[in-house]
Amino acid sequence: MRQSHVRFLGFSAFLLLGLNACSTAPSHAPIDDRTSRPPSTESAPEPRADNRIKNEPVIVESLPEQATIEAITPPTPKKQNPAVIALLASAQQSTDNGNLPAAQNQLQRAQRIAPSDPEVYYSLAQTHLAxxxxxxxxxxxxxxxxxxxxQTDKLKKLWFLMAKIKLRAGDANGAEEAQRKAQSYL
Structure with missing residues (x-):
């Protein structure tokens, strides 16, 4: 008991000294009086004749009458992986045969192979809709x-699919909005 009491007092004294050190008043250092500075012995440099701004006319060449404007071409779609092409074909065949779960599995596999192929997402979304x-x-x-x-053609196709999904889900306003977005790519 006595030992814990001594520890408590030692710890309290340490805290009091530490807090006291943090709360000391700042010392004030004298500020230099700069108002009564002796005049400088250096004189300001005299302007030279070559440092002056010259007012001379500027000759501006005219632009050619017919300027060519290059059209910005959209990024070309990447070539599809042969395995993805085969999986898309196989999924389409499964869908035609009425085996939607098999088509879904094949399309998910294609998605893992080519996660940036919008055609895979389009086909997979159609399968989920079905x-x-x-x-x-x-x-x-x-x-x-x-x-x-x-890829405007892919975007248009996907937005039309979105309109179809929204309409089937009962969201007429969402379907209209998706339809407008699809038509903006026409």
Missing amino acids: LDNYGLAEQVTLKGISVANG
């Missing part, structure tokens, strides 16, 4: 839109 999974179809379509950067 399975009446509107939320997932919308998410996949939005991902396709985000990876279709600059």
